[in-house]
Amino acid sequence: xxxxxxxxxxxxxxxxxxxxxxxxxxxxxxxxxxxxxxxxxxxxxxxxxxxxxxxxxxxxxxxxxxxxxxxxxxxxxxxxxxxxxxxx
Numbered sequence: 001x002x003x004x005x006x007x008x009x010x011x012x013x014x015x016x017x018x019x020x021x022x023x024x025x026x027x028x029x030x031x032x033x034x035x036x037x038x039x040x041x042x043x044x045x046x047x048x049x050x051x052x053x054x055x056x057x058x059x060x061x062x063x064x065x066x067x068x069x070x071x072x073x074x075x076x077x078x079x080x081x082x083x084x085x086x087x088x
Contacts, residue, residue: 021064021066024060024061024064024066025061025066027057028057028058028061028066028067031050031053031054031057032054032057032058032075032079034050034054035047035050035051035054035079036079036082038050039082039083039086042086044086044087047083047086048083048087051079051080051083054079055076055079058072058075058076059072
């Protein structure tokens, strides 16, 4: 444990932000898994309903610094491709 007051504060802030980041990333993964489960089940209605929310979650993660922009675009493109294949 650090002795300097500012270093102690940094430890606390880092722990808090790590927990927040972990929660956001976990929710994002859950959202993606739900969408992929709907696609693999062949459920067009559910997949079409979940797609905008999933993309929104991905964009939200980018603005919060959890994902990089290119990584998010790659994920969104893959999801869009799966949705297009399901609707075709």
